[in-house]
Amino acid sequence: SQKIEQNSEALNIQEGKTATLTCNYTNYSPAYLQWYRQDPGRGPVFLLLIRENEKEKRKERLKVTFDTTLKQSLFHITASQPADSATYLCALDDTGGFKTIFGAGTRLFVKA
Amino acid sequence: GAVVSQHPSWVICKSGTSVKIECRSLDFQATTMFWYRQFPKQSLMLMATSNEGSKATYEQGVEKDKFLINHASLTLSTLTVTSAHPEDSSFYICSAKQAGLANEQFFGPGTRLTVL
Numbered sequence: 001s002q003k004i005e006q007n008s009e010a011l012n013i014q015e016g017k018t019a020t021l022t023c024n025y026t027n028y029s030p031a032y033l034q035w036y037r038q039d040p041g042r043g044p045v046f047l048l049l050i051r052e053n054e055k056e057k058r059k060e061r062l063k064v065t066f067d068t069t070l071k072q073s074l075f076h077i078t079a080s081q082p083a084d085s086a087t088y089l090c091a092l093d094d095t096g097g098f099k100t101i102f103g104a105g106t107r108l109f110v111k112a
Numbered sequence: 113g114a115v116v117s118q119h120p121s122w123v124i125c126k127s128g129t130s131v132k133i134e135c136r137s138l139d140f141q142a143t144t145m146f147w148y149r150q151f152p153k154q155s156l157m158l159m160a161t162s163n164e165g166s167k168a169t170y171e172q173g174v175e176k177d178k179f180l181i182n183h184a185s186l187t188l189s190t191l192t193v194t195s196a197h198p199e200d201s202s203f204y205i206c207s208a209k210q211a212g213l214a215n216e217q218f219f220g221p222g223t224r225l226t227v228l
Contacts, residue, residue: 004155034216036219041203041222041224042221042222043116043118043205043207043219043220043221043222044156044205044219045219046216046217046218046219049216089155089156098161099158099161100146100158100217101158102155102156103155104153104154104155105155
């Protein structure tokens with residue numbers, strides 16, 4: 001069956017450290033993968049998109065990797081801040097990009 | 113740019129009544145809009161995809177007669193939950209894709225529906 005798996009356990013890290021979140025997928029062949037941030041009671045906000053032919057993408061303190069062999073994407077936040085505390089969702093395209101399928105998200109807590 | 117609004121942000125209704133939720137793209141034309149629902153600590157579940165001027169495409173298991181979607185213009189889509197029941201209580205989120213930017217979705221802030 002098709003699955004997108006993100007660590008359901010919350011990730012707690014200290015301010016200034018690097019947070020690393022994992023997204024694994026099964027039985028998909030996405031052309032690209034996206035990461036979103038969602039705050040409680042709010043809609044998701046787009047962060048980064050990485051295509052299947054890209055190994056790594058960066059945006060300010062964010063870095064995403066995409067390994068199509070392992071069927072895995074890693075999302076890194078360097079020099080983390082308490083304001084980075086949120087739920088982070090990975091999403092991939094399905095049916096040629098007409099639909100986007102979301103993982104359940106990983107909750108990140110950054111302690112001051 | 114690329115702002116999507118939803119109205120209302122929250123609504124409480126009695127069982128058996130209908131509720132309409134509006135989704136608007138404020139500063140761009142949305143060729144496609146999507147409706148999701150999200151239960152606490154769960155993933156966004158796609159309910160339907162709507163393209164302006166055509167009938168919505170519903171996901172398997174979503175009752176199209178219960179969740180009526182209208183996409184009358186390039187900036188407005190509405191979701192009507194008909195004869196709402198307590199199990200319809202959820203967080204409903206719309207998103208829109210901008211013409212020319214095929215991959216990125218812009219999400220609305222969501223609507224919290226509580227059916228008593």
